[in-house]
Amino acid sequence: MSDLVSSVDHMIDGSGLMRTALRGVGVDPACLATDQLLDQVTASDWLVRVGLNSRLISIANWADRFPADSIAPHQLAIPGGDRPIRPGGDGTPEVTRFCVTDLAAHLHKPTGTAERMIADALDLRHRLPRVWARLCRYEIDGLDGQTIARQTRHLTLEQALDVDRSIADFVGRFSYGRLLSQLEAIIIRVDAVTIKKLAEQAAQEVGVWINQSNQHGIKGMFIKAKTPAIIRFYAQVTRIADILARRGHTGSKDERMAAAIDVLANPLDAVRMIAEDTEPTLFDPDPDDDSLLPRPMGGACPTGQDAAADVVSTTGSADDDREPSDPTTDSQATDSPTTDGPLGGRDDHDDLLPPDPAADALDQDDSSPRLPRVDQDRQLAELAIRAIGRIDPAKFRPNATLYVHIATETLDTGLGVTRVENIGPMISTLVADWLGDCNITVKPVIDLSADLTPVDSYEIPRAMRERLFLKYPGSMFPFSGSVGQHLDLDHNIPYVDGLPAQTREDKLGPNGRREHNVITHGLWKRRRAEPGTFLFRAPEGTVFLVDATGSHDLGRGDFAQHIWQYAAPTPPSA
Numbered sequence: 001m002s003d004l005v006s007s008v009d010h011m012i013d014g015s016g017l018m019r020t021a022l023r024g025v026g027v028d029p030a031c032l033a034t035d036q037l038l039d040q041v042t043a044s045d046w047l048v049r050v051g052l053n054s055r056l057i058s059i060a061n062w063a064d065r066f067p068a069d070s071i072a073p074h075q076l077a078i079p080g081g082d083r084p085i086r087p088g089g090d091g092t093p094e095v096t097r098f099c100v101t102d103l104a105a106h107l108h109k110p111t112g113t114a115e116r117m118i119a120d121a122l123d124l125r126h127r128l129p130r131v132w133a134r135l136c137r138y139e140i141d142g143l144d145g146q147t148i149a150r151q152t153r154h155l156t157l158e159q160a161l162d163v164d165r166s167i168a169d170f171v172g173r174f175s176y177g178r179l180l181s182q183l184e185a186i187i188i189r190v191d192a193v194t195i196k197k198l199a200e201q202a203a204q205e206v207g208v209w210i211n212q213s214n215q216h217g218i219k220g221m222f223i224k225a226k227t228p229a230i231i232r233f234y235a236q237v238t239r240i241a242d243i244l245a246r247r248g249h250t251g252s253k254d255e256r257m258a259a260a261i262d263v264l265a266n267p268l269d270a271v272r273m274i275a276e277d278t279e280p281t282l283f284d285p286d287p288d289d290d291s292l293l294p295r296p297m298g299g300a301c302p303t304g305q306d307a308a309a310d311v312v313s314t315t316g317s318a319d320d321d322r323e324p325s326d327p328t329t330d331s332q333a334t335d336s337p338t339t340d341g342p343l344g345g346r347d348d349h350d351d352l353l354p355p356d357p358a359a360d361a362l363d364q365d366d367s368s369p370r371l372p373r374v375d376q377d378r379q380l381a382e383l384a385i386r387a388i389g390r391i392d393p394a395k396f397r398p399n400a401t402l403y404v405h406i407a408t409e410t411l412d413t414g415l416g417v418t419r420v421e422n423i424g425p426m427i428s429t430l431v432a433d434w435l436g437d438c439n440i441t442v443k444p445v446i447d448l449s450a451d452l453t454p455v456d457s458y459e460i461p462r463a464m465r466e467r468l469f470l471k472y473p474g475s476m477f478p479f480s481g482s483v484g485q486h487l488d489l490d491h492n493i494p495y496v497d498g499l500p501a502q503t504r505e506d507k508l509g510p511n512g513r514r515e516h517n518v519i520t521h522g523l524w525k526r527r528r529a530e531p532g533t534f535l536f537r538a539p540e541g542t543v544f545l546v547d548a549t550g551s552h553d554l555g556r557g558d559f560a561q562h563i564w565q566y567a568a569p570t571p572p573s574a
Contacts, residue, residue, distance in 0.1 A: 035540040035556075052142035053135050059103070060121035066099035087119035091157035092126045116150075123149035127160035130168035140172040144179065151183055159190045173550025175481035178474060185425035188417040195427045196415065221261075227423060237261060240270060243277045403470070421473070421484065446470060454504035458495050464505060465489060472510050476534045478544035478551040482512035490516050492528045493569055509534055529567040537564055 029037055068084030075081035084094040095118065104114035124132040124145050135145045148167060152160050166186045170179060188195050206225045213219040223230065240260035241253065249256050264270050403421040410416030410428050418428045448471055452464050460468075465485075474483040487510040495502055509528065511519065518524045523539035533547040543560035545552045554560035 038540060038542075046138075049138055049141050053138055056117070056121045056124065056142045056145070057136060059117055060125050062099065062103055063093070063095045063118050063122055066096040068094035068096065071096050085115075087115050088122035089119075089127055089153040089155065089157075089160065091160070092119075092122040095122075117146075119153070120146040120149045123153060123160075127152070127157060128164040128168075129161075130164045131171060134168060134171065144171050144176070147176075147180070148183060151180075152187065154194075155187070155191055162190045163187060170550055173552065175479055177481045178483065181424045185417045185419065188425055188427055192415045192417070192427060196429050199427050199429070236270075237264065240264065240273060243273055246277070451505040454501035454507075456500050457503060460489050460503055460508065464503075464508075468505060468508055468510065471505075471532075474510070475512050475515060476509045476546050477511050477515040478536055478546055478553075480512060480515060480551075482515070487511060488513055488516040490519065490526075492526060492534075494520075506531060527564070527567040527569060529563075535564055535567050 027040075029040060032040060071082045071084065076083070082096050082098045085097045085100070086092060086094045087100070100115045100118060101111050103118070104111045107114060107117075109117075124135060128145070128148060131140070131145050131148055134140045135142055148163075148171070152163050155163065163183070163186050166189075167179075167183055170182055174182065203226065208224075209222045211220045211222070223233070225233075237257055237260045240263050241256035244256045244259055244263075249259065251259070263273060405419040405421075406428065410418060414428070416428050417425050419425050446467060448467060452461070452467065455461060455464075468489055469485045469487070474480065475487055489508045490511050491502065492507050492509055493502070506528070509526070519526050525537045527535045529535050529545075533545065536544045536546065538544070541556040541561075543554040543556070543564050545554055545563070554563060
């Protein structure tokens with residue numbers, strides 16, 4: 001009998017089971033076939049899921065053992081005694097404070113960590129029942145459930161239940177990043193007012209900081225600002241870095257980006273560099289407008305001209321009043337070659353150049369009076385200000401296309417969720433504030449209900465690429481986390497020269513570059529079962545189905561193989 005009790009205790013003691021497993025001979029993975037090795041990895045991953053989920057289930061039951069009303073009366077009467085606490089969100093029960101410390105010690109965790117784990121378990125069971133049910137059936141990872149619980153803890157019970165209904169079916173079928181993006185959008189939808197307030201508060205938490213220089217003389221900078229400002233700044237840095245590359249900078253891209261920061265520190269250098277590279281005629285004078293050019297030497301100030309506002313004309317009138325006292329100077333001035341250009345008989349831009357110190361030393365003769373240097377500096381400043389004032393700032397802004405997806409209910413109410421490509425879900429008022437600082441070009445809505453006319457070439461037309469990325473914002477490879485228009489568009493059926501209309505929307509799909517490579521050059525196979533639904537078969541035979549609801553592992557059984565064969569395409573004909 002004692003042996004039986006000992007055996008039962010050993011079975012219940014998880015640590016004992018673990019030690020037994022570690023002492024066992026087991027199977028050497030190096031001896032397994034490729035498909036068997038994958039099964040071993042999958043089984044190990046399953047054991048991790050079972051362990052994490054079972055721990056959450058046990059923690060929820062642990063909390064049930066210590067409700068708030070189980071605290072002894074004398075504990076409530078003494079300072080520092082046990083007290084009721086509510087680790088979870090709205091709608092979760094209170095537990096005793098001391099039970100958290102007991103659990104933490106046995107988990108070898110800090111008390112704060114144990115309290116958060118209790119909060120996660122109670123939130124999942126009471127506020128996210130659909131996610132909890134899938135967790136208890138071991139269909140999803142407990143870590144995904146804990147993430148949803150923590151992201152929604154600030155919501156009311158009704159709002160959390162709304163999130164649960166919307167997100168439960170997506171858990172475990174998207175990558176972690178895409179799941180978070182979907183969760184953020186749902187939270188914005190159910191609690192738009194609070195999200196708007198948080199966005200307004202975050203807008204004030206901006207600034208620029210630098211850290212200490214290291215022993216190699218390198219210093220870092222951290223900028224926290226509105227997203228459009230950061231995007232514009234980064235685009236401008238990239239633009240100047242590209243100009244530096246065209247001018248012969250041999251450093252890496254990172255080195256050129258750092259050098260571009262130094263260029264931007266002097267705005268005039270940056271303006272000149274961009275103008276010379278992209279707008280070489282930006283500073284060319286208008287041939288019909290000589291307002292920025294010096295007046296002819298000896299010319300009279302035009303009638304009605306404000307002398308104080310026209311330094312160039314004032315300079316001309318001063319020269320008229322001066323009596324020549326040096327015949328040599330007059331002779332040189334008379335004999336010097338002249339031209340009839342727009343400068344009024346002068347062949348250079350001396351009035352636009354800064355004063356020459358050497359010439360100043362030679363012009364100390366009282367018989368050769370000249371304008372004070374301050375007038376010449378003021379003239380240069382006015383000319384520069386006038387020229388800069390005539391520049392269109394839009395010419396210096398990098399071009400960008402912003403794709404904003406707005407739900408119908410957001411348009412109806414004016415407050416809700418919008419999706420900005422490469423940024424994610426945002427509150428609509430925040431996006432409206434961003435667009436207020438931009439030059440906006442409104443384009444017609446692209447109708448995605450009808451495909452474009454197929455083309456014969458292998459290359460994909462720009463319009464077709466844009467439509468496909470609007471249809472499929474992310475990669476259609478199983479459990480991929482790649483999103484954005486940098487993805488590759490791959491032909492579902494390999495392209496064959498000479499066959500017409502092979503490049504068409506229903507024959508293309510987005511994939512990351514590595515995913516594209518394993519399909520094109522590896523042993524992965526892909527088929528398009530129907531619009532928006534893709535099938536993939538791994539080298540060892542596992543079949544995956546990917547559609548708008550996420551990725552689904554169909555396994556390697558007969559059912560999966562029948563699905564794969566049913567989706568076989570019709571061979572193209574000439």
